[in-house]
């Protein structure tokens with residue numbers, strides 16, 4: 001494995017706790033210390049999770065691939081994004097897929113000669129929402145691609161995190177574990193809350209790799225634009241020439257920067273089925289100069305019922321200032337943030353979202369001055 005960088009892939013359905021786990025892994029790698037880099041894949045046009053990481057872990061380089069899944073529509077951009085991270089000579093790369101990505105296809109890509117020469121997988125982790133596991137499985141039975149995706153997330157894992165046990169009954173958790181075992185009876189499995197798992201054993205292969213192949217300490221580059229393509233030891237992974245202007249976002253330090261050049265587009269790789277055939281995402285922008293009413297927004301989102309699976313974004317509120325909004329499993333959470341967000345936005349992911357009605361309701365959330 002000399003000269004290869006270990007990769008830990010984190011998958012799991014929408015809102016299951018992937019970013020929560022990633023933040024724990026990053027905090028742990030920082031303590032060791034190991035140099036970590038992150039490839040973040042988001043379905044929406046804004047990179048909320050990268051922003052969360054950039055705020056909590058400002059020294060970690062995050063490369064974001066937006067508006068599609070690295071398992072399908074963004075698959076040909078994966079190598080280029082990983083190359084950008086490899087130039088930083090990290091000890092480990094964490095890859096978080098979108099909640100609707102099938103990691104089996106990502107793993108296939110990592111095994112391709114292009115990437116297998118530079119990277120090797122140490123873990124494929126799948127995070128499961130203990131409360132919603134059965135609901136999602138029965139709800140999406142008619143959608144073969146989505147079922148394949150949900151099963152793929154479990155089948156391909158060597159470590160399964162059954163999360164959110166604080167809000168699930170022990171009977172529910174036992175049933176979830178039983179059903180997961182029908183799909184994968186070899187993976188290590190841990191039930192937990194807030195993705196609190198034993199991080200030491202997970203990172204052991206990374207530590208071994210660092211001891212066998214120590215890399216010279218170097219100061220991290222400040223922006224990917226400053227990195228020379230023929231940079232010393234990092235032999236570049238050829239970036240696919242097609243679709244070169246990829247919508248990526250690179251977060252360094254605390255700057256909140258999003259580059260999203262592509263139109264909203266869920267077209268997929270022609271040869272592969274989409275992983276989220278029935279789901280769609282929609283971003284609402286806080287363009288209005290009128291104040292955003294928090295209660296109205298909460299009522300609007302919870303009122304969307306089961307058609308809304310996930311919402312996240314940053315809202316600029318008249319009293320609290322900028323807040324991170326998280327909605328999953330009909331639970332809504334606000335967290336203060338110090339990120340300099342000048343214009344708020346909320347990305348919604350759901351099924352049969354009535355765009356006209358949603359836009360209208362969003363407008364109603366702004367009150368008169």
Ligand SMILES: Nc1nc2c(ncn2[C@@H]2O[C@H](COP(=O)(O)OP(=O)(O)OP(=O)(O)O)[C@@H](O)[C@H]2O)c(=O)[nH]1
Pocket residue numbers: 012013014015016017018019020021049097098099127163164165166167192193194195310326327328333
């Ligand atoms: N009650 C409860 N909430 C949790 C737990 N783990 C995470 N959450 C919350 O669930 C929401 C989603 O968590 P994330 O870690 O962002 O989930 P994710 O899988 O990255 O979500 P996507 O961005 O949709 O892929 C956040 O509001 C978390 O604070 C848990 O164990 N229990």
